[in-house]
Amino acid sequence: MSLNTLIAASYFLAAVLFILGLKAMSSPAGARQGIVWAGVGMVLATVVTFFWPGMKPENLLLIGTAIVIGGAWAWISGRRVAMTGMPQMIALYNGMGGGAAAAIAWVELLRGGHGGEEFGWTVIALAVTGALIGAVSFSGSLLAFAKLQGWLKRSLRFAGQNLLNVVILLAATAAGVLVILGVSGPWLTVFIALALLLGLTLTMPIGGADMPVVISLYNALTGLAVGLEGLVLDNAAMIIAGTVVGAAGTLLTQLMAKAMNRSLGNVMFSAFGETAAEGDEIEGTMKPVEAIDAAVMLGFARQVIIIPGYGMAVAQAQHKVWELAEALMKRGVRVKFAIHPVAGRMPGHMNVLLAEAGVPYDLIFDESEINPEFPKTDVALVIGANDVVNTAARTDTASPIYGMPILDADKASNAIVIKRGKGTGFSGIENALFYEDRTRMLYGDGQAMCAELIRAVHEI
């Protein structure tokens, strides 16, 4: 068997393993197996690539060194990161993939061809498109990382922001066209620089609860960029893996946007997160409750549904939440967890935290599964969630979140909300649920309050 055939066969096998792996990941029980399969495919593809015919022997050492540096850094950082820090690390690794795709295009465009053949304009156009998408994903994800990590506290917004984005996009496209036409000059460098800038200006105004959509979108974009560069390099493994991820990521992104009843364009360009919100004034008062009274309500309930949100992640309260759930279950209370698709800062953020605390996944339900259960539920315990239980989304047409599917916490006999203070959440929207007659507010740090509830439940 010739070397070329061996490499092609290995790539084929890797592609099969990726698809099977992704398929296995669509069931919680098989997910672990799935990532192992995909991992085997990755190692196989990487090892055979060292034997690619015609590569310069002196460059092989550079390749090995780069792999070791990048891999070692990622291994250590990936092992160390706390579960609460997962969204930003995933954004970071994802952005690096996009950066790599852009780097491939850059090198290939500098060389202008491979195997002694010059690139045709279609190949150059593919490379340029992939570079644009990859570079946007790279700088955009880095900025998302900086925001989630708390390095950047505020989102920069100004009038004409979208106009600026359009201007930069047009300029980058123009530079890209010059590259495709083969006009000499610094256009390639200008093009890459503009693409990187575009990623920054696009991501700058987006924050808060829109993050899951953005992270998912950049994941899909990186996949697409990888697929395009695969076309440039005639690399079937890259085409297949990149495109599959691009399509699956697009599906997930749409799902996220739909869970907020907003279009993707609205998420990207409306600077929703921190604009002061309009909406009807809410009448009534918020009624506080002491931990001991809340514990009585929970302890004598038949069914309790716990609704976690980003606040639980901030307070690192997931372990205490599960401890509380276990204490309640020991008393014979049925406990379920309800997760809204956009709770947290990345798709699946809440699942990870609850899993870390030891919550079995068959106690966790999504919105469509759990909503019919609320009328049969004695207490809905909201911890660190806000907009995803705001009844204004159902009733108040003036509210910015009107139409967003929510978890029906208000339909339970009682709702208890653990909340740090009286202020509004990230969106600045008053939460109508908090003013309902059957809602009680338990003010305090999520972790501390759960600890108090656990103590009180044991006492009653």
Place this chain on the structure above:
Amino acid sequence: MIDGFVALYIFMLAAFVGYEVISRVPVILHTPLMSGSNFIHGIVLVGAMVALGFAETSLEKAIGFIGVMLASANAVGGYVVTERMLEMFKRSKDGDKEAEE
């Protein structure tokens, strides 16, 4: 190696596979889907290796080197965090209690 239209066919079919493999997405699966697919596009590593492998000038080598480094971090980091998260996913021992109702 790959003809233009054949490449286009691969591209199209792969897009359908991506869409179909994930037909219904319950919220519990957002994590593996997000993080696992993030790992899979780490395959960009093989492309970056080839790009660096054929690089001639020092500028090409420098960019290629950065590319391989970034790609390797994508693949390794993506794997490590996905594995760590999926390791924690487990079913409850008394999960059958639910079935009784």
